[in-house]
Amino acid sequence: MVAVVGASGSGKSSMLAVAGAMRQPDSGRIHVGGISLTDAAASKRCHLRHDLVGFVFQGSNLLASLTALEQLELVGRIGRAPRAATRRKALALLGEVGLAAKAERRPGQLSGGERQRVGIARALMADPAVLLVDEPTSALDHQRAIDIVGLLVEETHRHQIATLMVTHDRSLAGLADRVIEMRDGRLAPAAVPER
Ligand SMILES: Nc1ncnc2c1ncn2[C@@H]1O[C@H](COP(=O)(O)OP(=O)(O)OP(=O)(O)O)[C@@H](O)[C@H]1O
Ligand SMILES: [Mg+2]
Numbered sequence: 001m002v003a004v005v006g007a008s009g010s011g012k013s014s015m016l017a018v019a020g021a022m023r024q025p026d027s028g029r030i031h032v033g034g035i036s037l038t039d040a041a042a043s044k045r046c047h048l049r050h051d052l053v054g055f056v057f058q059g060s061n062l063l064a065s066l067t068a069l070e071q072l073e074l075v076g077r078i079g080r081a082p083r084a085a086t087r088r089k090a091l092a093l094l095g096e097v098g099l100a101a102k103a104e105r106r107p108g109q110l111s112g113g114e115r116q117r118v119g120i121a122r123a124l125m126a127d128p129a130v131l132l133v134d135e136p137t138s139a140l141d142h143q144r145a146i147d148i149v150g151l152l153v154e155e156t157h158r159h160q161i162a163t164l165m166v167t168h169d170r171s172l173a174g175l176a177d178r179v180i181e182m183r184d185g186r187l188a189p190a191a192v193p194e195r
Contacts, residue, residue: 001152001153001156001157001163001165001176001177001178002162002163002164002165002176002177002178002179002180003165003166003167003172003173003174003175003176003178003179003180003190004164004165004166004167004173004179004180004181004182005166005167005168005170005173005179005180005181005182005190006181006182006183007182007183008168010182010183010184010185011182011184011185012134012166012182013134013166014185015182016132016133016134016164016166018030019032019053019130019132019164020049020053020055020130020132021037021038021040021045021048021049021053022049024038025038032048032052032053032129032130033052033129033130035048035052037049037052050078050079050126051079051126051128052128052129052130053128053129053130053131053132054122054123054124054125054126054128054130054131054132054161055123055131055132055133055134056116056119056120056123056131056132056133056134056136056152057119057134057136058134058135058136058138058139059139060107060112060115060116060118060119061119062107062115062118062119062122063107064106064107064108065106066106066107067103067104067105067106068094068099068102068103068104068105068106068110068118068121069087069090069091069094069103069104071118071122072086072089072090072093072094072118072121072122072125073086073087073090075122075125075126076089076090076125079126086125089125090103090121090125091103093121093124093125094118094121096121096155096158097117097118097120097121097151097155098117098151099114099117099118099121102114112139112140112144113140113144113147113148116136116137116140116148117148117151119136120136120148120151120152120155124155124159127159128161129161129162130161130162130163130164131152131155131156131161131162131163131164132163132164133152133163133164133165133166134166135166135167135168136148136149136152136165136167137149137167137169137172138168145169145172146172146175149165149167149172149175149176150175152165153175153176153177163176173190
């Protein structure tokens with residue numbers, strides 16, 4: 001679990017966009033699990049992104065008309081996974097993020113923190129190798145933010161994935177295993193003590 005800190009405009013979101021093959025870099029290559037995302041054709045890149053990368057967004061980006069369970073099942077459907085297995089997995093993930101009892105709720109019936117939990121569970125549905133998380137807590141109060149980052153650390157370790165989380169808040173960054181800092185588009189050692 002790596003936290004990325006840095007001033008506004010330093011390039012944190014750009015790095016995540018490039019790391020997740022949402023955007024092609026001007027130079028350099030992106031490898032995930034030994035597979036080069038940058039050398040793949042656009043259509044292949046789309047599949048690789050689905051198979052390898054999970055995204056958690058600032059505003060959770062849930063679909064308003066779908067229940068928590070349906071948001072996760074949609075990922076299974078896009079990946080053409082069998083329906084029953086998809087449902088089992090979705091329910092298990094909702095349990096892991098503490099929402100077993102709220103699987104049938106739509107985003108409008110959930111709190112901000114609960115919506116982020118659904119977003120995290122959804123990002124884990126396709127068994128990603130990498131989880132890319134951009135400012136997941138900016139809409140939450142401090143305690144809720146600590147809970148969400150704690151959950152991300154827990155899920156990262158449980159699923160043995162690599163998580164890159166951007167945050168403005170250095171006290172939240174300190175909950176990660178490593179902290180790196182973006183300065184003018186370059187990675188630098190972080191000015192916060194690493195654990
Ligand atoms: N599509 C784009 N085209 C041109 N420049 C862009 C584009 N997206 C971002 N930039 C610029 O690249 C730089 C880095 O932007 P980026 O969004 O990665 O910063 P950030 O570190 O995520 O900032 P914040 O903390 O405010 O979210 C900024 O100067 C921004 O204006
Ligand atoms: Mg940003």
